[in-house]
Amino acid sequence: MTYGDGPEPQPQRPPAGTAPVEPVVGSAVRDPVRNRVGIVLGCKGPYLQLQPLTGGQVWDADPEAVQLLTHAELLSARVAEVNARSWRELGISGAPSGGTIPAPR
Template identity: 60%
Template sequence: MCSAPIALMLADVIAKGDPRVTDDADRAPTVGEAVHDSGRDRVGHVMGHEGPYVQLRPLAGGQEWDAGPGRLRILTQSELLSALLAEVSARSRQPS
């Protein structure tokens, strides 16, 4: 079964796009943006900045992790959509 927060994010991205996703992928990510952490090969939303690190949380929620800003890349619209679809698919395969 699809979790409500992921389903709502997915519906918003499909309907109107995510205003936090831009074509300017070379700038530092801001709070709320979806990024790829190449150090952990994971995607997440930026939750904040602490010292030299950026705090990230999985798209579907969960435990935050710290990442170096040099390892982050802001997701494109299609990458965010793919990541959200992958999350929905993974959750639908989990036993209830």
């Protein structure tokens, strides 16, 4: 299939009614509250501790709100990080911040 042929493929999600998979240490997740993507480092109290894909400041996230990323979503987030870093290194203004990917439709 080439780009532009038919509808865009949708991310694979578990069928409705199945038990959600819990994120474990090392899982890549989306925090919809902050619209950020991070790696699960562990738990602190009732919260998951997440860190950006490229490292940086850890933040707390509600484990009930985070969503596991598919392989395609993780790849997209990593490409966004690399592109944002390139823009910053080139000094291009208006560079995307990276680490965010659109929520699935």
